[in-house]
Amino acid sequence: MNFTVEGILIVGSFLLFVSILASKLSSKLGIPTLLIFLAIGMLAGADGLGGIQFESPYVAKVLGTITLTLILFSGGLDTDFGHIRPIIWNGILLSSAGVLITALGIGYFIYWVTDFTLIEGMLVGAIVSSTDAAAVFSILRSKNLHLKYNLGPTLELESGSNDAMAYFLMIFFTKLLTSNQDISIWSAIPRFFQEMCIGGLIGVIVGQGMVFVVNRIQLAYESLYPGITLAMILFAYSATNFIHGNGFLAVYIAGIILGSQNFIHKNSLIRFYDGISWLMQVVMFISLGLLVSPHKLIPIAGIGLLISAALIFLARPISVFISLAFTKVTLNQKVFISWVGLRGAVPIVFATHPLLECVGKSDKIFHIVFFIVLTSVLLQGTTLYSLAKWLGLEETAPHKQARSIHLADDVKSELIELTVPAGSSIDGRKIVEIDFPKNALIVLINRDKRYLTPRGDTELKIGDKLMVMAEDKNDINEVEACLGIA
Numbered sequence: 001m002n003f004t005v006e007g008i009l010i011v012g013s014f015l016l017f018v019s020i021l022a023s024k025l026s027s028k029l030g031i032p033t034l035l036i037f038l039a040i041g042m043l044a045g046a047d048g049l050g051g052i053q054f055e056s057p058y059v060a061k062v063l064g065t066i067t068l069t070l071i072l073f074s075g076g077l078d079t080d081f082g083h084i085r086p087i088i089w090n091g092i093l094l095s096s097a098g099v100l101i102t103a104l105g106i107g108y109f110i111y112w113v114t115d116f117t118l119i120e121g122m123l124v125g126a127i128v129s130s131t132d133a134a135a136v137f138s139i140l141r142s143k144n145l146h147l148k149y150n151l152g153p154t155l156e157l158e159s160g161s162n163d164a165m166a167y168f169l170m171i172f173f174t175k176l177l178t179s180n181q182d183i184s185i186w187s188a189i190p191r192f193f194q195e196m197c198i199g200g201l202i203g204v205i206v207g208q209g210m211v212f213v214v215n216r217i218q219l220a221y222e223s224l225y226p227g228i229t230l231a232m233i234l235f236a237y238s239a240t241n242f243i244h245g246n247g248f249l250a251v252y253i254a255g256i257i258l259g260s261q262n263f264i265h266k267n268s269l270i271r272f273y274d275g276i277s278w279l280m281q282v283v284m285f286i287s288l289g290l291l292v293s294p295h296k297l298i299p300i301a302g303i304g305l306l307i308s309a310a311l312i313f314l315a316r317p318i319s320v321f322i323s324l325a326f327t328k329v330t331l332n333q334k335v336f337i338s339w340v341g342l343r344g345a346v347p348i349v350f351a352t353h354p355l356l357e358c359v360g361k362s363d364k365i366f367h368i369v370f371f372i373v374l375t376s377v378l379l380q381g382t383t384l385y386s387l388a389k390w391l392g393l394e395e396t397a398p399h400k401q402a403r404s405i406h407l408a409d410d411v412k413s414e415l416i417e418l419t420v421p422a423g424s425s426i427d428g429r430k431i432v433e434i435d436f437p438k439n440a441l442i443v444l445i446n447r448d449k450r451y452l453t454p455r456g457d458t459e460l461k462i463g464d465k466l467m468v469m470a471e472d473k474n475d476i477n478e479v480e481a482c483l484g485i486a
Contacts, residue, residue: 020282041290052290073254101323103125130167130350151336164199210257288345312379
């Protein structure tokens with residue numbers, strides 16, 4: 001089917017509109033939005049109702065790379081370093097050793113049960129070795145589920161940093177299959193540390209540079225700040241790759257560095273990247289859905305189910321238990337982390353690389369990876385909530401701090417919403433009797449959908465939503481401690 005420019009825009013806008021509306025099903029059915037978008041792309045594709053011919057792995061890879069770059073940066077920007085600091089070692093273990101063990105384990109299994117060579121099996125293992133916690137958190141948020149024991153930050157850190165390891169392994173095994181030169185496994189070790197070190201260093205430099213530029217450049221229009229930061233993100237990714245570093249790690253660290261600093265228009269920039277990352281996900285998932293041929297999934301369904309089962313029930317749990325063997329993570333927590341090895345769009349994007357490099361069996365690899373992602377999303381994605389409750393990892397009284405409200409650039413204070421939790425020691429006490437931080441002020445109280453103006457003799461009750469103005473994060477932490485928020 002041939003389209004004019006207008007036809008492409010009409011079809012594209014329609015698919016985008018339908019996908020965003022259909023994403024509302026995610027909260028009702030507990031299905032990750034990833035599956036909704038992929039399904040719409042498949043329905044609109046050559047084998048579906050739309051009959052759209054899309055056969056460009058290159059376009060899919062470009063879209064995927066840009067999307068992953070923005071998603072990783074947005075994830076880093078929205079990450080509170082104070083939350084991940086206590087579990088940073090656990091996250092690094094999962095995103096490095098965990099990914100390596102998963103890739104090698106499932107790669108050897110594929111070699112054992114299929115006609116793939118050992119290197120081809122390892123390539124598939126590398127492609128599916130990274131997790132997609134973005135889909136996980138969409139389910140947890142839709143069910144209003146919060147996790148105990150810093151499990152949320154652990155999964156967040158793993159998902160943001162494990163793509164770097166998976167990408168390195170995927171490129172390495174692809175080169176083993178396509179290069180005429182002798183490439184040894186031992187030569188990959190110094191190359192790995194080189195890529196990680198360069199990526200980490202560039203990430204820190206670019207993150208600090210963004211803070212300096214945003215605070216000092218004084219642009220005439222606020223709407224230009226997203227543009228200049230976007231330019232620096234794309235430069236960081238491409239420049240890091242150009243000097244043989246890991247661009248994905250660079251942009252993620254740059255996001256964490258920027259998000260941990262104070263800079264003007266911070267909240268508007270965070271909202272911008274939240275929105276742009278969601279939009280890019282929709283575009284990427286639809287294009288990947290268009291690229292797959294559903295009729296090619298049927299012949300590989302049997303082997304796909306076998307590999308997916310081995311990945312979910314063997315490779316991922318083994319990698320988690322080995323990686324966290326010498327940590328304080330409990331058995332129930334390890335079981336849950338093992339089940340949260342949800343595969344998403346990242347493996348599908350990585351699977352386009354062998355297609356472009358003309359690797360033997362690349363088309364079969366792509367559809368096997370696609371099938372693994374579908375089964376992972378359907379099985380693991382729809383059972384996370386129930387498993388968390390069964391393992392006793394659900395936070396029964398989650399009172400998470402709401403995002404601060406942007407007041408003005410010359411106002412240093414932040415306006416946040418906090419809820420008085422069950423069991424708080426301030427229940428029934430007057431505001432004047434509470435040892436509230438001096439640099440914090442209760443501005444408004446929302447009690448049973450009624451708004452109260454706080455006075456000294458106003459008694460606070462469990463469930464009250466307080467609008468609190470505070471000067472910095474230390475004051476916010478003191479307020480949370482005063483209210484009894486864990």
